[in-house]
Amino acid sequence: MENNPVRINQFSRKARITWGICLNTVAALLLAGAIWVPFIFESQTLRYQLGVARSMLLTGHIMGTAAGFLLFVQMILVSRSRFLDRVFAINRLLLFHRIAAIIILFMAVAHLLLILNTLGSQILLFEFSQWPEYTGLILLVMIAGIVFSGLFRGMIGIKYQFWISLHRVFTPLAILLLCIHLFFVSNTFHYEGAYILGLSFFTACLFAYFLLRLIKLTLFRAAFRVDKIKEAGKDIHTLELMPEKDHGIVYAPGQFAFLKIRSSVISREEHPFTISSSPTRQPALQFTIKDSGDWTNRVKEIKAGERAFIHGPFGIFGHIDFDSIDELIMIAGGIGITPMLSILRYLHDIKSGRKITLLWSNRTRKEVVYADELNDMAKNNPKLSIKYLFTREEGQNKSPVRLNRDGLELLLTGCSRESIIILCGPPAMMTQVRKGLILIGFRASSIIEERFSL
Ligand SMILES: Cc1cc2nc3c(=O)[nH]c(=O)nc-3n(C[C@H](O)[C@H](O)[C@H](O)COP(=O)(O)OP(=O)(O)OC[C@H]3O[C@@H](n4cnc5c(N)ncnc54)[C@H](O)[C@@H]3O)c2cc1C
Structure with missing residues (x-):
């Protein structure tokens, strides 16, 4: 057994597996609870259906609630929670986030088709009173847009930064549309208490989203200064940072962090890079960066003394x-x-x-x-x-x-x-x-x- 002399904030493999099982069980139970909603709070439209039509409508409702539930889970997946990162690793959470987006799209389409198949004649009247239904349709188009542009970004030639900025604007909008659609489209939640409970839950989710994405990403970063910038190889540069306070960040060898530079020569985008220094050589932090696009090509122009912000460390890669x-x-x-x-x-x-x-x-x-x-x-x-x-x-x-x-x-x-x-x-x-x-x-x-x- 090797002696690790530096403090490393990582879970052991055993702890990760235990936490992983617990969190997956909680998620599965919550999903089962969401799927159960159409059975507990039966909608008026369901009451008058019989046989196949009833099963289809019920399946449509289940698909809708499951898609809605997963949409909320998406916020947790992208929250960059340190705890979840230690259990699952942020890379895997983001991979699941992309897979979940495709599943949500399929479920939302199935929800629409199953409901149209049963209630089409009532829904396709195009009357103003049906605005909650059309809110759902706008949400579906928005989800499809995010999923397809994400999948084919490279092919269409959309820049990552542009895409991610749009995605970040659409996310709270999508949650808002989902809330409106859920609460006004059916009478499922028209029970006193359930309505208040549901509304409080959505408000809490939106609050958590803004808290995590906006406040955490801007305030809870470690501030550093660029100490040196050196050429390390062909089109490769090393950026050495020193903390503004006397201590650096606690990390394990192999982990990565999001780096943002406040500089006149490079945009303030945040990019992920592996920390190439060792935690034994605190408090300096080193990144070794290869020119591979708009941002990395300009790393060589960064000047000593400029401010850098680190969000991390993240990941469970290493020995x-x-x-x-x-x-x-x-x-x-x-x-x-x-x-x-x-x-x-x-x-x-x-x-x-x-x-x-x-x-x-x-x-x-x-x-x-x-x-x-x-x-x-x-x-x-x-x-x-x-x-x-x-x-x-x-x-x-x-x-x-x-x-x-x-x-x-x-x-x-x-x-x-x-x-x-x-x-x-x-x-x-x-x-x-x-x-x-x-x-x-x-x-x-x-x-x-x-x-x-x-
Ligand atoms: C965990 C991890 C560790 C990494 N470690 C290193 C490293 O040690 N050294 C190194 O040279 N490179 C590393 N990279 C790659 C580095 O992050 C990208 O090369 C860089 O972000 C490209 O940015 P660009 O604007 O120069 O290029 P672009 O041409 O704009 O982007 C190229 C591709 O990089 C990805 N990308 C761009 N911007 C971001 C962003 N802000 N967040 C996430 N992905 C983005 C996108 O998939 C994009 O298509 C690492 C990436 C990850 C995910």
Whole structure:
């Protein structure tokens, strides 16, 4: 068992599983409760239906309430709650948020179709009194717009920042429309007490949304100053920050944070980056950033002394969970080295006795960052082996092997199949490596991955 000398605010694997089961059970019970609403508070429209028509209408109502419930859960998923991050990891919560959005859209469409099929003749009168029904339709169009623009953003050429800003405006609007639709469209909630309870719940949700998104994201950030900005490799820069107060932030090696710079040369957008420094080297914080778009291309223009705001740390990627495992394999592609840098620095500083193998694939030598530091670590630690691979070099400099099944078999000769593998790089490379590792006998459950997309 390794001794972790720094305070690391993470749950153990066991605690995460226990909390995960508890929270999923609560969510499942709440969903079951929501689905039960049309049975408990039976709507007038349902009372006069018989046979198939009744079942369809009831299913339509169930679909509607379940979609409404999930829409509220979405607010919790994007709340960046530290507690939920420690249990599930923010990356997974956001992945579930995207999947849930698609499920909500399907349920909302099913809700509309099932109700139209039964009550179409009454609903399609286009009278002013039907405004609550049309509010629901506007909400459905809005949800469809968010889902499709999110799915095909790259294809349509919508910039991420523009899309996310619109999404943030539409979210409270969607919740408002849902409240109006739910309370005025049917007589489900026209019971004294239920109405007040429901309205209080919606108000609390909206309040929580604004509190979390607006207040927390603006006030509860750690303030830093840019100390240095250095070129680390081809199109890669390192940003070193020092806290404005005397203490930095508590983080585990491998975690990431949202970074915002107050500068005249770069926009105030918030971007996620892995912390490439080690928590053993407090209070400085380092990010190693590759030019890959509008914002990152301008990082080199940031000036020392400018203010930076950190929201985080987040994520559960890293080796900390696997204290008892003696052998670590790290596989990085390009800028995917940043979490490995933090972990390697940390393990070096705490004088870990683990056997570590790092495979790092880059297109060319120019993309390698901190080669001297890494090579020094390997020179002083016989248990650390670093293998560089170059896929686009010419002649002898090009690596004879790639990170496929055969290449991995060769590169990992002598590595225990019980090792933990930490993997980060471009999505296609990660898929290929994962497949290769499983084919040569590593367990899928031993492969820990980090994707640089939320
Ligand atoms: C957990 C995590 C850790 C990361 N660590 C590093 C790192 O250590 N070093 C590094 O160079 N890069 C890292 N990245 C990638 C980095 O966040 C993106 O390259 C950067 O945000 C791109 O911004 P841009 O405006 O320059 O490029 P754009 O061309 O505008 O964006 C490229 C893509 O990056 C994503 N993106 C852009 N802005 C944001 C945002 N504000 N929030 C979330 N996603 C966004 C979108 O999917 C977008 O399509 C990490 C990403 C994640 C999710």
